[in-house]
Amino acid sequence: MSDVSRGDDPPYPPVRARSQAIVSGARAETVIRSGYQRVLPPVGDLRRLKSGAGSLRLIERHVRAYRHLWLVFASGITEPLFYLLSIGIGLGVLVGKVPGPGGQLVPYREFVAPGLLAVSAMNGAMYDSTFNVFFRLKYDKLYDAVLATPIRPLQVALGEIGWALLRGVLYAVAFTLVMAIMGLVTSWWALLAVPVAVVIGFAFAAAGMAATTYMRSWQDFDYVILVSVPLFLFSTTFYPLSVYPRVVGVIVECTPLYQGVTLLRDLVLGAPGPDLIWRAAYLVVMGVAGVALAARRIARLLLP
Amino acid sequence: MLRRVPEVLVRARGLTKRFGAFTAVDGIDFDLFRGEAFGFLGPNGAGKSSTMRMIGCVSPPTSGELTILGGDPVRDGVAIRGRLGVVPQEDTLDIELTVRENLLVYGRYFGLPRKLIAERADQLLEFVQLTDRADSKVDPLSGGMKRRLVIARSLVNDPDILILDEPTTGLDPQARHVVWDRLYRLKQRGVTLILTTHYMDEAEQLCDRLVVMDRARIAAAGTPRELIEAYSSPEVLELRFAPEVHEAAAEKIKDLGTERIEATADRIMLYVDDGDEALERVRGTGLEPLASFVRRSTLEDVFLRLTGRRLID
Amino acid sequence: MGVSPPAALAPAPGSWELTVRSLRCWIVVYRRTWRSSIWSSFLGPLLYLGAMGFGLGSLVDSHGTAALGGVSYLRFLAPAILAIQAMQTAVGESTYPVFGSVKWNKIYIAAQASPLRPADIYRGHLLFNTLRIAMNSAVFLIVMAAFGAARSPEVVLGLPAATLLGLAFAAPIGAWAVTVKEGSSFNYVFRFGMMPLMLFSATFFPLSRLPGWLLPVAYATPLWQGVALCRGLSLGTLTASAAAIHVGYLAALSALGIWAGGRTYRRRLYV
Numbered sequence: 107m108s109d110v111s112r113g114d115d116p117p118y119p120p121v122r123a124r125s126q127a128i129v130s131g132a133r134a135e136t137v138i139r140s141g142y143q144r145v146l147p148p149v150g151d152l153r154r155l156k157s158g159a160g161s162l163r164l165i166e167r168h169v170r171a172y173r174h175l176w177l178v179f180a181s182g183i184t185e186p187l188f189y190l191l192s193i194g195i196g197l198g199v200l201v202g203k204v205p206g207p208g209g210q211l212v213p214y215r216e217f218v219a220p221g222l223l224a225v226s227a228m229n230g231a232m233y234d235s236t237f238n239v240f241f242r243l244k245y246d247k248l249y250d251a252v253l254a255t256p257i258r259p260l261q262v263a264l265g266e267i268g269w270a271l272l273r274g275v276l277y278a279v280a281f282t283l284v285m286a287i288m289g290l291v292t293s294w295w296a297l298l299a300v301p302v303a304v305v306i307g308f309a310f311a312a313a314g315m316a317a318t319t320y321m322r323s324w325q326d327f328d329y330v331i332l333v334s335v336p337l338f339l340f341s342t343t344f345y346p347l348s349v350y351p352r353v354v355g356v357i358v359e360c361t362p363l364y365q366g367v368t369l370l371r372d373l374v375l376g377a378p379g380p381d382l383i384w385r386a387a388y389l390v391v392m393g394v395a396g397v398a399l400a401a402r403r404i405a406r407l408l409l410p
Numbered sequence: 411m412l413r414r415v416p417e418v419l420v421r422a423r424g425l426t427k428r429f430g431a432f433t434a435v436d437g438i439d440f441d442l443f444r445g446e447a448f449g450f451l452g453p454n455g456a457g458k459s460s461t462m463r464m465i466g467c468v469s470p471p472t473s474g475e476l477t478i479l480g481g482d483p484v485r486d487g488v489a490i491r492g493r494l495g496v497v498p499q500e501d502t503l504d505i506e507l508t509v510r511e512n513l514l515v516y517g518r519y520f521g522l523p524r525k526l527i528a529e530r531a532d533q534l535l536e537f538v539q540l541t542d543r544a545d546s547k548v549d550p551l552s553g554g555m556k557r558r559l560v561i562a563r564s565l566v567n568d569p570d571i572l573i574l575d576e577p578t579t580g581l582d583p584q585a586r587h588v589v590w591d592r593l594y595r596l597k598q599r600g601v602t603l604i605l606t607t608h609y610m611d612e613a614e615q616l617c618d619r620l621v622v623m624d625r626a627r628i629a630a631a632g633t634p635r636e637l638i639e640a641y642s643s644p645e646v647l648e649l650r651f652a653p654e655v656h657e658a659a660a661e662k663i664k665d666l667g668t669e670r671i672e673a674t675a676d677r678i679m680l681y682v683d684d685g686d687e688a689l690e691r692v693r694g695t696g697l698e699p700l701a702s703f704v705r706r707s708t709l710e711d712v713f714l715r716l717t718g719r720r721l722i723d
Numbered sequence: 724m725g726v727s728p729p730a731a732l733a734p735a736p737g738s739w740e741l742t743v744r745s746l747r748c749w750i751v752v753y754r755r756t757w758r759s760s761i762w763s764s765f766l767g768p769l770l771y772l773g774a775m776g777f778g779l780g781s782l783v784d785s786h787g788t789a790a791l792g793g794v795s796y797l798r799f800l801a802p803a804i805l806a807i808q809a810m811q812t813a814v815g816e817s818t819y820p821v822f823g824s825v826k827w828n829k830i831y832i833a834a835q836a837s838p839l840r841p842a843d844i845y846r847g848h849l850l851f852n853t854l855r856i857a858m859n860s861a862v863f864l865i866v867m868a869a870f871g872a873a874r875s876p877e878v879v880l881g882l883p884a885a886t887l888l889g890l891a892f893a894a895p896i897g898a899w900a901v902t903v904k905e906g907s908s909f910n911y912v913f914r915f916g917m918m919p920l921m922l923f924s925a926t927f928f929p930l931s932r933l934p935g936w937l938l939p940v941a942y943a944t945p946l947w948q949g950v951a952l953c954r955g956l957s958l959g960t961l962t963a964s965a966a967a968i969h970v971g972y973l974a975a976l977s978a979l980g981i982w983a984g985g986r987t988y989r990r991r992l993y994v
Contacts, residue, residue: 159521167515171506178910188918196928200796201779202786214782245827251502253468255519255567256492325759332762339774349778409468410429 160257164265165272179273183280186226190281193218194288205346207368207377219290220299220370221343223281227303228363229334230277231311234270236330239318243407253408260401267311267397274307275300285374293376302373302386306366309389312396313362319403337363362392417444419571419602420465424474427460434460436626437474442571447593447603449617451610451709453717456623458606459499462575465604467491479570492520495564499575501556503548509559510535510544513566520567527566534562538592554585561592565601572596574605578612590615610709624717634709641715642707643670643681647688649699650677659697666691681707738843745839745847748830753851764859768808769866775927776800776872790929794874794958801872802953803926805863805881809856809889810946814917816852817897818909824848825901831992841988849890849897849984856889857882867957875959884956884970888949891973894980898987920946925954948972 172179198214206212242248249262278300285291285299317330341363347355358364365385372378420442427435435457442448450458463469465478467487476483478490504512510531517527535541538558543551551559557577564572577593578586593616597603607613613620614634621631630637651659660673663680670681682688685704692699736744753760780796791799824830834844864881867873873881896912903909923933924946933941941947952969955961 160519163515163518163521166518167504167507170511170515171504175907178907181911181914184914185918188922192922192927196923196932197779199932200783200786200790200928202782204782246505247500247502248504250498251504251516252519254466254491254494254496254498254502255516256488256521257519258488323756325756328759328762332766335767336770339770340778344774345778345782349781409470 160261161265161268163257164252164262165269168269179276182230182273183277185229186222186277186281187284189222190215190219190284190288205348206375207372208375212375215288216290216292216375217346217371218344219285219288220374221341221367223278223285223299223303223374224306224341224363224366224370225338225343226277226281227274227306227366228310228337230274231270231307232314232330232334234273235266235311235314236318236321236327239266239315240321240324240327243318243404249404249408259405259409260397262404263312263315263397263400266315267308267393267400270311271304271307274311275304278303278307291374293374295373295376295378298373299370302366302369305386305389305393306363306369308393309362309366309396312393312400314396316396316399316403319400319407337361341367343367362389365389418442418477419444419479420604421477422475425461425464425471425476426473427457427464427469428472433626435464438621438623438626438628440621440628440631442602442604444570444602445600446618447597447605447616449613449620450604450606450623451608451613451620451713452606452623452629453608456717457626458623459575461623462573462604462606465571466494466496466573492567493570495567495569495572497557497560497564497572497574497577499579501560503556503559503563505548508545508547509540509551512548512559513563516563517566522567530566530568534565537565537595538562539588552585554581554588557581557585557589558592561589565596569601571602571604574603576606576608578607578609586612610713614709622713622716629716630712637709637712638707642711644683644707645681645685646705646707646711647680647682647685647692648677648703648705649680649689649692650701651697651699659699662695662697663692666695681711735838738846741839741843742846742850744837745834745843746850747847748834749848749851753855764808764812764855765862768804768859768863771804771807772797772801772863772866772870772872776804776870790931792929797870797872798874798958799929799954800927801867801870802878802881802957803924803950805860805867805885805957806888806946806949806953807921807926808863809860809885809949810892810917810920812856812859813852813889813892814896814912816855817849817893818900818912819906821848821897821900822903822906822909825991826906831901831988835992841992842985844992845897845901845984845988846981849893849981852893852897853886853890856893857886860885860889873957875957877956877959877961880956881953884949884952887970887973887977888945888952891945891949891976891980894977894984896980898980898984901984901991902987920944925950945973945976 194215198218201214203211204214204217206217252262253259282291282296282299282303286296314330321327340358341361342358343363347358350358365388369382369385372382418441420440422441423439424437425435425439426433426437438457438461440448450461452458460469464471464476464483467478467483467490470484478486479493481490483490504515507515513531513534514524514527517530518524532541535544538561540555540559540562543555548556548559561574561577564574574593578589581589590612593603593605597616603616605616617634619631619633620637622629622637630641632640649659649663656673656676656678660671660678663671663678672679672681680688680692689702689704692702776797780800783791783796788795788799825832831844835841839847860882864873864878864885868878900909923937924941924944926946930938930941930947948969952961952966952973955965955969
């Protein structure tokens with residue numbers, strides 16, 4: 107088996123001759139210095155995959171893997187629509203009119219709809235970037251396989267977040283259309299609702315993915331719920347800030363979803379102010395920090 | 411006639427990997443040449459997998475020198491990984507995809523064009539005899555099929571080096587032989603293999619050269635035959651005695667002198683040049699074994715001598 | 724030398740003993756994980772009560788509560804949240820955990836190799852889920868009482884009522900979940916089952932707001948039965964005949980589920 111002869115022009119010397127090079131480091135050094143071997147030229151000529159391209163490959167994988175589950179994805183849009191419907195039919199009548207962004211009274215359903223859009227952008231993004239990422243990280247071992255290829259941790263993080271946003275965009279477009287059809291949109295500023303929903307999704311997808319890298323088991327996801335449910339309930343989604351005592355109001359004003367709700371409500375109800383710029387900046391910064399942390403954590407977990 | 415100079419694909423000097431206070435790999439040296447099959451042999455926990463992960467550029471070395479395809483694993487990791495094929499110890503197949511999709515998607519991770527991957531996927535499925543399972547999900551495949559699929563997947567980028575971490579652990583004998591057969595064909599085509607195993611027969615089947623790792627270090631290196639020559643004798647005489655005379659017999663044979671002997675709980679092994687002659691000498695002392703057996707030395711003898719002392723001494 | 728037969732087989736333990744053995748496994752798991760589940764099971768409903776009952780309630784109450792029969796929105800909503808929580812706990816605990824016990828951590832597969840029969844495995848898990856529902860309901864009832872969200876002392880009967888409601892969801896859904904091939908099917912239960920039930924079963928607004936043709940549908944849902952039962956107890960307006968109907972409906976649904984569970988578990992585990 108060992109001393110296989112490979113024809114009369116062997117691509118390398120017989121095994122026995124080479125094996126002597128290895129037996130001790132010192133001897134190998136001599137052999138190398140005598141010019142008997144050559145080391146390959148550096149691999150720098152290889153094309154590096156661009157960050158974006160690497161992330162797209164991961165998205166491509168998800169498209170393939172979930173093609174047959176399109177109905178599950180599409181049906182996700184029903185959740186905020188059910189809320190909207192229940193408010194339109196029932197709750198709206200109980201509440202009547204509430205003060206809108208400019209202080210003028212607006213029907214309750216017009217008030218709530220943009221809030222629900224923000225919530226659905228958050229929830230959709232969180233679902234993909236927490237549960238699904240955890241599954242791929244711990245059970246599917248997807249990233250172990252991916253990181254053995256030229257794809258880098260940052261590209262994994264960007265790919266996952268990109269995928270979550272893709273889904274978010276679909277939901278946001280559908281929801282905005284329904285809002286418009288139901289006559290809940292009163293301003294052309296509402297055209298910005300979809301991009302803003304994407305920014306909200308980006309912030310929460312990135313933060314969710316970073317948090318997921320710290321999860322030890324499924325039980326830890328209860329902590330995700332611990333964060334997302336209060337955000338959903340208290341970020342002025344269902345009633346204006348004026349309902350709270352001053353102290354609580356200030357705390358709410360600092361939370362990320364409140365920025366998203368305010369952004370969308372002001373745009374959809376046609377009362378945008380300059381404050382929207384730094385509210386958007388808040389979300390972008392949160393997203394960028396999340397991506398950076400997620401990439402670092404993936405590298406630490408999978409490339410020790 | 412010109413002789414082509416061998417290319418060193420991987421070169422390690424003083425390569426070390428520590429996890430906190432634990433040293434997984436402790437200053438090892440080796441060279442991997444183009445076209446050969448190079449094996450890391452050793453018991454569990456010897457540092458084989460850590461070494462493979464360093465070569466796979468998914469685990470930065472703690473210290474020492476490691477050059478892969480002329481590049482540095484940390485600085486050039488992306489480019490190097492693009493030219494490696496990896497068969498990890500645990501299958502990392504994508505369970506949400508079909509057999510064929512596993513190849514298509516994996517190829518895309520290397521940035522290869524879809525058309526090229528599709529062609530290669532067909533050839534590779536043919537090569538690992540999975541063509542008829544191409545559209546099956548991964549989950550229902552047998553262990554051997556999954557292993558073959560991982561091997562096919564690792565070849566999708568036409569790698570310069572194929573890294574296999576315990577390629578046949580957990581497979582039944584038939585499945586192991588199929589995997590060996592495929593790997594042997596790859597070797598004949600000139601693919602460079604680097605593999606770990608704790609099966610001696612696998613090492614003898616596949617490896618041109620190997621190193622025996624033990625406790626994070628390289629205990630010995632060479633071709634299988636060299637290792638046997640250096641660390642064992644041409645023949646081994648195995649003797650069994652009735653339990654009540656076993657120890658006395660062992661003492662008596664030790665007094666016989668010249669050869670290396672090993673006494674385990676049930677057997678006495680004499681490492682000798684000529685087994686039949688040794689058996690005659692044992693009989694000459696008046697001992698009559700219940701059973702005797704002369705065989706050629708194998709890598710297993712080398713392995714146990716180099717790594718098995720904890721159980722023998 | 725004669726051949727002797729092996730020692731005689733011991734008589735098999737009774738069903739109840741085996742069910743308790745199966746339950747014990749889940750209690751051991753819960754002892755390790757209860758801390759993190761506190762948040763989702765206790766705090767979640769409290770937050771709902773705070774945000775909707777107090778926050779939104781302040782808007783509703785100032786607009787007028789005639790449509791609610793004159794009770795404050797907090798008192799209208801609290802028993803509905805009790806019922807919703809029982810449903811959510813029941814569905815949550817009898818979908819993925821059941822599915823995962825076959826597919827992921829294989830708790831059922833391990834239990835199957837013991838003397839436990841499939842029906843024992845099912846009933847043990849169901850019993851555990853019922854205990855969880857009862858615990859969550861008890862905590863929520865205490866908070867309800869503390870915030871004055873209940874009007875009648877009958878509200879203590881809300882504990883068995885909510886538990887029965889939970890059982891009426893957990894028994895049939897668990898029986899179905901064990902047969903499921905892909906976990907993604909549960910998404911449909913959440914989206915097209917639980918979500919509309921939660922929003923349209925006289926929970927956040929009275930049924931009178933629904934179009935007339937939808938009323939019979941609402942009456943036929945188990946959640947509405949449970950909400951009506953809990954609200955009647957909490958407000959002290961429940962009549963004996965209404966109570967009999969609600970309890971009878973929920974008990975029948977539970978019994979049907981338990982019967983089905985024994986069969987589906989056997990089919991799934993003894994293949």
